[in-house]
Amino acid sequence: MSTAGSLTWRGVYDFLEGRSRAAALLRMLISVAFVLAVWQLIATYLVTNKLLLVPPADVFEALGKEGASGALWTNALATVSAVGAAFPVAVLLGVGIGLALASSRLLALTAGPMLTALNSVPLVALAPLFIAWLGLGFASKFVLVTIFTIFPVLVTTETGLKATDKILIEAARSFNASRWQIFTTVTLPFAVPFIVSGIRVAWARALVAIIIAEFFGSFAGFGYAILAAGQSFDTATLLAYVIMLGMLGLMGSVFFEWLERRLAPWRQE
Amino acid sequence: MAGDAKMADALTIEGINKVFERTGKPSVEALRDINLSIREGEFVSIVGASGSGKSTLLRIIDGLLPASSGVVRVSGHAVTQPGADRAMVFQQDALLPWKTVIDNVAYGLLIAGTPRRDAHATAQRFIDMAGLKGFEQHYPHQLSGGMRQRVNVARALAVNPKILLLDEPFAALDAQTREIMQTELLNIWQKSGTTVLLITHQIDEAVFLSDRVIVFSARPGSVREEIPIPLPRPRDLELKRHEAFGALVDRIWHLIEHEVRSAVANNRA
Ligand SMILES: Nc1ncnc2c1ncn2[C@@H]1O[C@H](COP(=O)(O)OP(=O)(O)OP(=O)(O)O)[C@@H](O)[C@H]1O
Ligand SMILES: [Mg+2]
Numbered sequence: 001m002s003t004a005g006s007l008t009w010r011g012v013y014d015f016l017e018g019r020s021r022a023a024a025l026l027r028m029l030i031s032v033a034f035v036l037a038v039w040q041l042i043a044t045y046l047v048t049n050k051l052l053l054v055p056p057a058d059v060f061e062a063l064g065k066e067g068a069s070g071a072l073w074t075n076a077l078a079t080v081s082a083v084g085a086a087f088p089v090a091v092l093l094g095v096g097i098g099l100a101l102a103s104s105r106l107l108a109l110t111a112g113p114m115l116t117a118l119n120s121v122p123l124v125a126l127a128p129l130f131i132a133w134l135g136l137g138f139a140s141k142f143v144l145v146t147i148f149t150i151f152p153v154l155v156t157t158e159t160g161l162k163a164t165d166k167i168l169i170e171a172a173r174s175f176n177a178s179r180w181q182i183f184t185t186v187t188l189p190f191a192v193p194f195i196v197s198g199i200r201v202a203w204a205r206a207l208v209a210i211i212i213a214e215f216f217g218s219f220a221g222f223g224y225a226i227l228a229a230g231q232s233f234d235t236a237t238l239l240a241y242v243i244m245l246g247m248l249g250l251m252g253s254v255f256f257e258w259l260e261r262r263l264a265p266w267r268q269e
Numbered sequence: 270m271a272g273d274a275k276m277a278d279a280l281t282i283e284g285i286n287k288v289f290e291r292t293g294k295p296s297v298e299a300l301r302d303i304n305l306s307i308r309e310g311e312f313v314s315i316v317g318a319s320g321s322g323k324s325t326l327l328r329i330i331d332g333l334l335p336a337s338s339g340v341v342r343v344s345g346h347a348v349t350q351p352g353a354d355r356a357m358v359f360q361q362d363a364l365l366p367w368k369t370v371i372d373n374v375a376y377g378l379l380i381a382g383t384p385r386r387d388a389h390a391t392a393q394r395f396i397d398m399a400g401l402k403g404f405e406q407h408y409p410h411q412l413s414g415g416m417r418q419r420v421n422v423a424r425a426l427a428v429n430p431k432i433l434l435l436d437e438p439f440a441a442l443d444a445q446t447r448e449i450m451q452t453e454l455l456n457i458w459q460k461s462g463t464t465v466l467l468i469t470h471q472i473d474e475a476v477f478l479s480d481r482v483i484v485f486s487a488r489p490g491s492v493r494e495e496i497p498i499p500l501p502r503p504r505d506l507e508l509k510r511h512e513a514f515g516a517l518v519d520r521i522w523h524l525i526e527h528e529v530r531s532a533v534a535n536n537r538a
Binding site: 167190 | 353355359363409
């Protein structure tokens with residue numbers, strides 16, 4: 001009997017460690033369930049002050065209430081539309097500037113140092129300034145997210161383009177490839193996984209930027225809702241919106257990791 | 270010099286010198302006054318100590334690297350850049366990691382503007398010849414080192430060059446595969462009438478394949494001795510057991526031994 005029992009357990013572990021999509025999903029569900037259980041235990045036995053921590057059940061209840069009142073959707077729309085508009089623009093600008101820097105020595109020498117300096121300034125500190133210029137709402141969010149998000153894309157694009165194995169470029173030249181052909185068949189494909197990993201980092205930064213923009217000034221959005229809930233000591237609602245943000249972050253990171261694997265299968269093994 | 274007698278030469282190397290200038294460091298003299306002429310359809314090997322400039326000479330012939338002085342002529346025309354008349358197999362693995370075997374082998378043809386269909390058909394022939402049937406859709410990282418090297422060779426052969434430049438193409442292969450590839454190379458060479466210039470560290474390989482073996486001196490590389498290989502053709506592996514074969518290998522071995530010793534002494538100093 002006991003052998004049969006340990007055999008089935010081993011089967012379960014083998015399945016969970018496997019590469020199938022079902023296994024990945026099940027792993028995720030198990031870890032979520034685990035976190036929720038621990039959270040519930042801590043909230044019922046350790047930290048019982050509801051101003052500091054509320055059990056998960058309360059948070060889901062708050063989430064349900066926000067959904068029913070429509071506030072959730074208004075806030076989601078405000079945040080997602082601002083990020084959704086700014087993020088692609090930032091990616092395009094980042095890739096474009098990265099391309100320009102990698103292909104022009106003059107530009108790299110003149111604009112490069114300035115961009116590096118800008119990148120090391122915590123640009124979110126400029127949020128109040130943007131809001132003063134552009135007012136509360138979409139425009140200031142859009143600009144702040146774009147500026148804050150460009151850099152990782154720009155840097156990885158330039159790095160990726162410059163990191164190409166010299167021998168691969170030599171081989172292409174040996175076949176009489178033009179500069180354009182070398183770019184399209186060697187340098188750019190080599191840089192793509194770098195760029196995608198830059199985009200993945202940029203996604204996390206975009207969420208930080210949108211929340212800060214919404215903290216400083218807006219009438220709707222997850223950041224706005226979190227700030228409002230905090231000010232009225234509504235911890236359950238606050239955590240509900242944090243979870244929504246976490247979902248946004250997770251979705252982006254899962255998607256870009258998948259994209260990276262798709263585009264660069266040779267980098268896995 | 271460029272008289273009528275030279276017209277039968279596929280490749281002439283006239284007074285080639287190469288000095289690598291390095292900013293802030295002493296310059297390196299890699300090649301000194303190299304003079305060689307190789308007849309159309311001839312098979313010539315270069316052997317010599319590590320660092321004696323063999324790869325550098327091949328790059329200059331391929332048009333990837335300018336000489337400090339001297340001229341390389343292909344069918345009488347001075348080489349200034351890579352051309353469709355030459356193809357090179359690099360000492361390092363130079364396959365594009367994001368392309369499948371068949372796309373890698375077809376690469377040179379596609380760069381030259383061959384329609385995809387035709388390029389793939391030609392690539393398939395050379396994949397079969399290199400013993401890689403069934404691996405067309407594999408990526409380089411899924412192949413062994415020896416298989417990758419065969420893809421490199423197939424890619425160069427696929428563009429049907431007049432002159433084939435091979436830089437230690439079989440270095441990564443085990444003894445058996447190496448001998449099979451040597452025989453294959455001889456077959457291809459005999460059928461196609463290509464002129465071959467091969468670099469190798471394996472003296473028996475040089476003797477087995479070549480009409481002539483060039484022994485390089487230690488750095489700066491120069492032609493120390495040209496040794497004709499008057500063994501009958503077609504050759505098979507039996508030949509390696511003949512006395513005349515052994516005598517030629519011995520003779521070259523002694524020439525090189527001296528150069529390797531002085532190269533090692535130089536590097537220690
Ligand atoms: N791009 C370069 N810049 C500076 N020095 C170089 C460069 N390429 C080669 N050299 C130098 O030129 C010399 C000859 O190099 P090369 O690669 O041609 O030797 P090799 O005969 O092919 O050696 P091996 O048998 O080890 O492959 C070496 O001393 C090397 O350090
Ligand atoms: Mg070499």
